[in-house]
Amino acid sequence: MIKVSDLTYVYQQGMPYEKTALDSLSFEIPDGDFTAIIGHTGSGKSTLIQHLNALVRPTSGKIEIDGVDITAPNADLRTVRKNVGLVFQYPEHQLFEETVYKDIAFGPTNMGLSESEIRNRVYEAAGFVGLPLELLEKSPFELSGGQKRRVAIAGVLSMQPKVLILDEPTAGLDPKGRDEILDQLVRLHAENEKMTIIFVSHSMEDVARIAKDILVMNKGRLAMQGSVAEVFAHSSELREMGLNVPQITELTHRLIADGVDIRPDVYTVKFAAELYAELLKEAENV
Numbered sequence: 001m002i003k004v005s006d007l008t009y010v011y012q013q014g015m016p017y018e019k020t021a022l023d024s025l026s027f028e029i030p031d032g033d034f035t036a037i038i039g040h041t042g043s044g045k046s047t048l049i050q051h052l053n054a055l056v057r058p059t060s061g062k063i064e065i066d067g068v069d070i071t072a073p074n075a076d077l078r079t080v081r082k083n084v085g086l087v088f089q090y091p092e093h094q095l096f097e098e099t100v101y102k103d104i105a106f107g108p109t110n111m112g113l114s115e116s117e118i119r120n121r122v123y124e125a126a127g128f129v130g131l132p133l134e135l136l137e138k139s140p141f142e143l144s145g146g147q148k149r150r151v152a153i154a155g156v157l158s159m160q161p162k163v164l165i166l167d168e169p170t171a172g173l174d175p176k177g178r179d180e181i182l183d184q185l186v187r188l189h190a191e192n193e194k195m196t197i198i199f200v201s202h203s204m205e206d207v208a209r210i211a212k213d214i215l216v217m218n219k220g221r222l223a224m225q226g227s228v229a230e231v232f233a234h235s236s237e238l239r240e241m242g243l244n245v246p247q248i249t250e251l252t253h254r255l256i257a258d259g260v261d262i263r264p265d266v267y268t269v270k271f272a273a274e275l276y277a278e279l280l281k282e283a284e285n286v
Contacts, residue, residue, distance in 0.1 A: 038214060043241075055086065099138065128157055216241070249266055
């Protein structure tokens with residue numbers, strides 16, 4: 001369980017350019033959830049996730065993970081960052097080792113684990129993200145963009161975090177690379193039901209495809225929280241915040257506006273196809 005209570009963060013507090021980036025946020029994310037964080041640029045998404053592994057300390061408020069206050073002055077930050085893995089946007093820019101193996105092994109090595117345990121974790125993490133073992137001895141800089149992204153994610157997974165947080169995990173990837181990363185995240189969550197996955201995304205299609213729940217950020221505040229269906233049903237409110245909804249949701253809401261009697265919580269093409277097929281069948285029987 002992640003519990004955030006009255007979280008506030010002020011940049012350059014007391015200075016002429018003081019700005020409140022997070023304003024009294026309170027929410028909970030249950031253990032094992034798959035949550036997307038959405039919001040327009042500058043809404044506070046990246047600042048929020050950096051608080052969740054204590055990379056940034058709040059101006060006020062509290063964050064508890066598994067009942068442990070990670071914002072306390074005496075918090076064990078080493079343990080916090082082992083349990084809460086954060087993958088930055090464009091994480092491949094942080095790759096630096098001679099081989100893929102060494103890059104993935106960097107975290108476990110710093111944890112003081114034995115060579116055999118490090119090796120097991122590297123192979124396991126590589127397998128989770130779909131990296132062929134023959135790539136482990138290659139330089140990470142010889143790989144494609146999607147493969148580099150997998151190496152970076154594997155480097156975090158090798159520390160076996162309880163919570164995995166990703167900032168725009170598909171940013172800059174071609175459609176094939178994006179689909180591969182999304183599929184691996186779905187597979188990872190399916191095989192690790194107790195792992196909580198949180199990701200930031202600007203792509204509503206990506207959110208609709210893989211997330212279970214959504215947090216909507218707007219001007220540093222929590223504007224909305226709920227299941228994917230519940231949040232995307234509020235398309236007009238999302239548009240007012242400068243956000244889009246999946247194209248299939250937009251189409252559905254246009255049909256509703258034209259008088260078609262159809263439920264508003266449609267957010268995937270597959271679901272829409274099934275729903276529209278039922279409507280056509282009913283129309284044929286009339």
